[in-house]
Amino acid sequence: MSTLTLPESIPSPIQDSEQLQKAFAGWGTNENLIISILAHRDSAQRKLICEAYLETYGEDLLKSLEKELSSDFERVVFLWTLDPAERDAILACETLKKWNTSNRILIEIACARSSHELFLVRQAYHARYKKSLEEDVAAHVTGNFRKLLLPLITSYRYEGAEVNMTLAKAEAKTLHEKIEGKTHNHEELIRILTTRSKAQLNATFNHYNSEFGTPINKDLKSDPKDDYLSALRAAIKCMTRPEKYFEKVLRLSINKLGTDEEALTRVVTTRAAVDMKLIMEEYYRRNSFPLDQAIISDTSGDYKEFLLALVGHGSS
Amino acid sequence: MSTLTLPESIPSPIQDSEQLQKAFAGWGTNENLIISILAHRDSAQRKLICEAYLETYGEDLLKSLEKELSSDFERVVFLWTLDPAERDAILACETLKKWNTSNRILIEIACARSSHELFLVRQAYHARYKKSLEEDVAAHVTGNFRKLLLPLITSYRYEGAEVNMTLAKAEAKTLHEKIEGKTHNHEELIRILTTRSKAQLNATFNHYNSEFGTPINKDLKSDPKDDYLSALRAAIKCMTRPEKYFEKVLRLSINKLGTDEEALTRVVTTRAAVDMKLIMEEYYRRNSFPLDQAIISDTSGDYKEFLLALVGHGSS
Numbered sequence: 354m355s356t357l358t359l360p361e362s363i364p365s366p367i368q369d370s371e372q373l374q375k376a377f378a379g380w381g382t383n384e385n386l387i388i389s390i391l392a393h394r395d396s397a398q399r400k401l402i403c404e405a406y407l408e409t410y411g412e413d414l415l416k417s418l419e420k421e422l423s424s425d426f427e428r429v430v431f432l433w434t435l436d437p438a439e440r441d442a443i444l445a446c447e448t449l450k451k452w453n454t455s456n457r458i459l460i461e462i463a464c465a466r467s468s469h470e471l472f473l474v475r476q477a478y479h480a481r482y483k484k485s486l487e488e489d490v491a492a493h494v495t496g497n498f499r500k501l502l503l504p505l506i507t508s509y510r511y512e513g514a515e516v517n518m519t520l521a522k523a524e525a526k527t528l529h530e531k532i533e534g535k536t537h538n539h540e541e542l543i544r545i546l547t548t549r550s551k552a553q554l555n556a557t558f559n560h561y562n563s564e565f566g567t568p569i570n571k572d573l574k575s576d577p578k579d580d581y582l583s584a585l586r587a588a589i590k591c592m593t594r595p596e597k598y599f600e601k602v603l604r605l606s607i608n609k610l611g612t613d614e615e616a617l618t619r620v621v622t623t624r625a626a627v628d629m630k631l632i633m634e635e636y637y638r639r640n641s642f643p644l645d646q647a648i649i650s651d652t653s654g655d656y657k658e659f660l661l662a663l664v665g666h667g668s669s
Numbered sequence: 670m671s672t673l674t675l676p677e678s679i680p681s682p683i684q685d686s687e688q689l690q691k692a693f694a695g696w697g698t699n700e701n702l703i704i705s706i707l708a709h710r711d712s713a714q715r716k717l718i719c720e721a722y723l724e725t726y727g728e729d730l731l732k733s734l735e736k737e738l739s740s741d742f743e744r745v746v747f748l749w750t751l752d753p754a755e756r757d758a759i760l761a762c763e764t765l766k767k768w769n770t771s772n773r774i775l776i777e778i779a780c781a782r783s784s785h786e787l788f789l790v791r792q793a794y795h796a797r798y799k800k801s802l803e804e805d806v807a808a809h810v811t812g813n814f815r816k817l818l819l820p821l822i823t824s825y826r827y828e829g830a831e832v833n834m835t836l837a838k839a840e841a842k843t844l845h846e847k848i849e850g851k852t853h854n855h856e857e858l859i860r861i862l863t864t865r866s867k868a869q870l871n872a873t874f875n876h877y878n879s880e881f882g883t884p885i886n887k888d889l890k891s892d893p894k895d896d897y898l899s900a901l902r903a904a905i906k907c908m909t910r911p912e913k914y915f916e917k918v919l920r921l922s923i924n925k926l927g928t929d930e931e932a933l934t935r936v937v938t939t940r941a942a943v944d945m946k947l948i949m950e951e952y953y954r955r956n957s958f959p960l961d962q963a964i965i966s967d968t969s970g971d972y973k974e975f976l977l978a979l980v981g982h983g984s985s
Contacts, residue, residue: 472788475825485827487820488864499856504803507823509791511801540815548804 356629356665359393366401369394370409373402373417382421384655391434392662395626399434425614425656432622433663438473441466442481444619445474449493454580457587457602458619459490463505464591465598468512475507497538497581504547505588511550521556522564524549528557529565532572537582546585551592558593596631599624600639603632612651617660625663633664672945672981675709682714686722689730698737700971707750708978711942715750741930741972748938749979754789757782758797760935761790765809770896773903773918774935775806779821780907781914784828791823813854813897820863821904827866837872838880840865844873845881848888853898862901867908874909912947915940916955919948919963928967933976941979949980 369390376383406414418430432440441462448458462474478486487507494502524545531542561569570586590598599620606613624632636644645666652660685706692699710718722730734746748756757778764774778790794802803823810818840861847858877885886902906914915936922929940948952960961982968976
């Protein structure tokens with residue numbers, strides 16, 4: 354489901370880092386060369402390139418990229434080149450520094466990654482910031498958002514497919530009671546959403562829908578302007594239908610007056626190697642317009658080229 | 670700080686498993702042979718023995734031990750032979766099945782292990798029980814205990830030695846306010862205890878003591894019969910002075926009318942390879958009587974011999 358395209362024969366990490374060094378050398382930077390390499394290597398390959406570059410030139414490749422590139426192109430290359438767990442740790446830390454209740458990045462990291470990937474983010478956070486992700490979440494976030502985000506970000510959900518239908522029915526009922534009673538911050542509701550496996554939750558939400566006649570996310574829209582309700586819906590969407598969640602983020606980032614490059618860059622760099630194909634199918638279904646064409650209309654220059662390379666434009 | 674003693678030359682795992690098989694064969698079991706092997710191998714060696722035994726005899730060594738041994742001796746050999754993370758997962762699961770508020774095992778697992786060890790317990794729990802540790806804690810534990818135990822058991826604390834003194838002072842003040850106001854279940858108090866690194870908490874508790882004139886654990890004794898307060902004290906003790914915490918558990922398990930074998934076995938098997946030397950020093954300091962002598966007076970037979978082997982009796 355990845356849109357990443359790799360060349361048939363992959364140069365060695367040393368060859369790649371030599372080419373990158375050439376792209377930086379002399380007057381001007383050879384952006385096309387950078388794109389042709391970095392946008393077509395998977396995370397393991399990029400890691401080896403970073404190591405080879407550091408060994409050969411004594412400099413961090415990410416630092417060199419920062420020096421040579423600028424604005425949206427710099428950002429997309431930087432985020433993409435990072436190891437995925439490191440990237441999420443950086444996104445989480447940036448988010449916490451300018452925390453506001455409409456921010457959904459922590460929910461994406463907590464709910465749209467595998468349990469082990471989320472654990473690797475927490476490890477990367479330790480290494481980079483000399484503290485834990487949860488202590489920063491706990492210190493920066495307050496109220497209902499803290500009640501929800503802390504258990505989400507510290508979760509290590511079971512990932513098997515086993516489902517307990519009796520439990521699903523009981524917990525669908527609990528969720529319905531709390532939502533009907535408008536106690537959306539009830540600890541039982543939060544407990545269910547933050548500890549059960551995704552397979553189990555899926556069964557619970559399905560039962561909710563068939564038993565009570567409305568999808569849970571529709572019932573969580575009673576006040577469309579309530580940021581906390583929107584966070585609950587985002588968490589549920591990220592866990593059950595991430596491609597629909599990310600389609601919507603892309604749609605809103607592109608349909609705006611003025612593109613939201615921040616969101617566009619984040620979604621493309623974090624999902625290209627995961628499920629971008631599904632997201633693009635969903636995008637086409639929802640907008641009757643292909644995502645790569647939307648990117649072409651909305652962005653320009655090297656930034657556009659890099660995004661198009663990541664979404665596999667012209668590759669099939 | 671381990672009391673584990675290994676022979677100078679260690680037999681191969683295949684040789685060890687052959688000897689164990691011999692110990693089980695024929696009429697009666699050769700308990701001394703079992704003790705001489707299993708009580709003198711570290712966890713990596715025991716794991717290899719289990720693998721060799723399974724490969725050679727097509728049976729799980731732990732199952733064979735269960736069949737051949739009984740009562741307290743069976744329990745100590747079983748718990749000791751297990752991989753440490755697996756052992757903790759089993760202890761946690763057993764505890765949750767008969768959960769009561771005076772139980773401290775989950776606190777020991779959450780607070781007296783390293784962050785990575787705790788994560789390995791969560792992984793072992795997935796593999797063994799097809800669900801997550803936190804969902805079982807959340808489903809079985811209620812009220813203040815859930816508020817405390819859920820973030821404790823899902824924590825992944827930073828383990829570096831860095832300390833922020835400004836933060837330590839501010840949070841010592843917060844803790845003091847909440848304790849003085851008897852709001853021991855306040856989310857700020859729980860946030861501090863469950864997210865900060867052990868080094869940071871140590872600085873906070875030191876400042877608490879010097880600024881307010883009493884150690885925090887003394888202030889948390891306002892109602893000595895309150896199980897929740899006792900749980901808070903246990904968490905703090907396990908994080909800052911685990912050897913003092915475990916000395917007390919041993920003291921109470923031995924000084925009872927009738928030994929508490931459950932606790933004695935648990936502490937010896939979980940701490941022998943960690944800090945049993947420190948615990949024994951602390952025990953001697955506190956009781957003017959050596960722990961191994963107390964074990965000799967209080968237990969008997971193969972169970973006694975196994976415990977003595979684990980605490981390094983007669984080895985120095």
